[in-house]
Amino acid sequence: MEKVIVTRKIPQPFIEQLEAFAEVEVWNESYTPMPRDKFLDSLKDATACFITLSEKIDEAVIESAPHLKVIANMAVGFDNIDVPLVHSKGIIATNTPEVLTETTAELGITLLLSVARRIVEAEQYVQRGEWQSWGPYLLAGKDLYNAKVGIFGMGDIGKAFARRLKGFNTNVMYHNRTRYKDAEEKLGALYVSFDTLLENSDFIVCTAPLTEDTRDKFNEAAFKKMKNDAIFINIGRGAVVDEQALVKALQEGEIAACGLDVLRQEPIDMSHPLLSMSNAVIVPHIGSASMITRNRMIQLCVDNIRLVLNDKQPKTPIKAI
Incomplete structure (x- = not known):
């Protein structure tokens, strides 16, 4: 049997x-x-x-x-x-x-907006009883509207993510080992080199699978090329990111913040330095969790x-x- x-x-x-x-x-x-x-x-x-x-x-x-x-x-x-x-x-x-394509893309947008508008920080601020008055720059975040968004990995999830960005009037760039003319024609996405993606994006979203080509793709050199106010989102695979380099980039202000649904080690070790950073939002691999x-x-x-x-x-x- x-x-x-x-x-x-x-x-x-x-x-x-x-x-x-x-x-x-x-x-x-x-x-x-x-x-x-x-x-x-x-x-x-x-x-x-x-x-x-x-x-x-x-x-x-x-x-x-x-x-x-x-x-x-x-x-x-x-x-x-x-x-x-x-x-x-x-x-x-x-x-x-x-x-799971649409559900994962939906989580990606949720994570991006949560980091950009500092939702986790704001909720904790209220819970701690620190909300005493309104201020002009109190928990001021970053607009997605009219921003330049770079997508690394334009597979099904990357395309679904790009489609959701159209309502925000964003300028979408992408880098992928294969060029997708359909994404360019239907979604208005611009194919660029990896360096161009890093240097020009306000938000960078990784949806790529883990391969020998993508492993540690987001390393120290990559983070140094990003804008200082860039936000990095990873809904692909954890090992695409050199996490030590990411920690350093956040600590030294090379990028502004990150949102991660995937990590190199899952579940994350509670001593991981990312957990002590207010500009890092980490969720437990829930991309497809509906x-x-x-x-x-x-x-x-x-x-x-x-x-x-x-x-x-x-x-x-x-x-x-």
């Missing part, structure tokens, strides 16, 4: 769908990942696994799972999976593109597992890299 390992607690209706064709083992902790040793042990007789970004699929996993046929990753990005290794073993890996979108992501993972275990092609296979 087929066996599916589910590394996070998911709603019962999805489990029942899986139970219709397989034995199902679920880690019933909503907010903590399945321990690594438990995961490896559970894979011994598994034919499928439903994972999140917390699970690293490497040689140890593959060696522990001799019967594995499919890995369903509940994410668009798949830097947690050694894709060439998985494919070399004849295992199919899938992800969840498209279903009820509708998370349900769609889970359903896509379930559908992919069902299809593969029935010797059919999955809806969203991860292609060779």
Whole structure:
């Protein structure tokens, strides 16, 4: 009989769908990942696994799972999976593109506006009882209207983000390894070099996946090229940013502020210097966190597992890299 390992607690209706064709083992902790040793042990007789970004699929996993046929990753990005290794073993890996595009772009806009208008600082200011009077520059922030916005990574999420900027009458620039004429024609986005993006943007938004080309792309040299009043937003992947360089840039006034939905280490270490900075807003990787979108992501993972275990092609296979 087929066996599916589910590394996070998911709603019962999805489990029942899986139970219709397989034995199902679920880690019933909503907010903590399945321990690594438990995961490896559970894979011994598994034919499928439903994972999140917390699970690293490497040689140890593959060696522990001799019967594995499919890995369903509940994410668009798949830097947690050694894709060439998985494919070399004849295992199919899938992800969840498209279903979370709009929700993630929406979170990006929310984060950008929250940082620009200093919403977190303002709320804490009120909560501490410091709001005693009105002042001309009390918690004055930065306008998005008419600003120059640079997008690094013009995939589906980058395009959805750019589309939302049209209502703010912004000037959108983008840098991407591939030039997208449709984004330029439909969204009025201007393709520029990475340096031009850094030097001219009032806001810089990273939506890029993690690759060898994007790793540490936002480093000390990059932050030095930005405007001193620039705001940096990252809804892509944490390792695209050199966090030590980001801390230094914030401390030395090379940029004004940042908003991060992703970090190199998740969850963040509570001693991280970013947590003590009033001009850094950090949220816990909630880009796709709406009820509708998370349900769609889970359903896509379930559908992919069902299809593969029935010797059919999955809806969203991860292609060779």
